[in-house]
Amino acid sequence: MALAGYFSNEEATTSTINPEGWLRTGDVCYIDNDGFLFVVDRLKELIKYKGxxxxxxxxxxxxxxxxxxxxxxxxxxxxxxxxQYPMAYVVRKPGTNISHTQVMDFVAHQVAPYKRIRKVAFISSIPKNASGKILRKDLIALATSKL
Structure with a gap:
């Protein structure tokens, strides 16, 4: 049975199901040489920096x-x-005192310029749900409340 779409929401249906009936999940995936599918990220969680x-x-x-x-x-x-630009929330290991600049430099030396961390905040723990997924919305709310 094919997915009919969202009840009374044509806009959500057309943005989620393409004309051939394929479901757009919003997942970023790749298939390896053995044919295994790997889900590696979410499109909605991608940071859009200068395109x-x-x-x-x-x-x-x-x-x-x-x-x-x-x-x-x-x-x-x-x-x-x-x-948008990448901002990092970092939990330091006990007994260490890494600085904002050291975090940004560490990343900058290993990634393309557009992927560089532009801001760092230190935090005691990263908020996560019961399954261990980072609660980005909570961190975004925290960061934007200070703007």
């Missing part, structure tokens, strides 16, 4: 390789000139 798309998960994975970083989350911070 480039920056996956927060990629920057988070990179940040977690730093020996002074215990946990990290990257969010889109609204900006009138560039659209």
């Amino acid at each position: 480039y798309q920056v996956p927060p998960a990629e920057l988070e994975a990179l940040l977690l390789t730093h020996p002074a970083i215990l946990d990290a989350a990257v969010i889109p911070l609204p900006d009138k000139e560039v659209g």
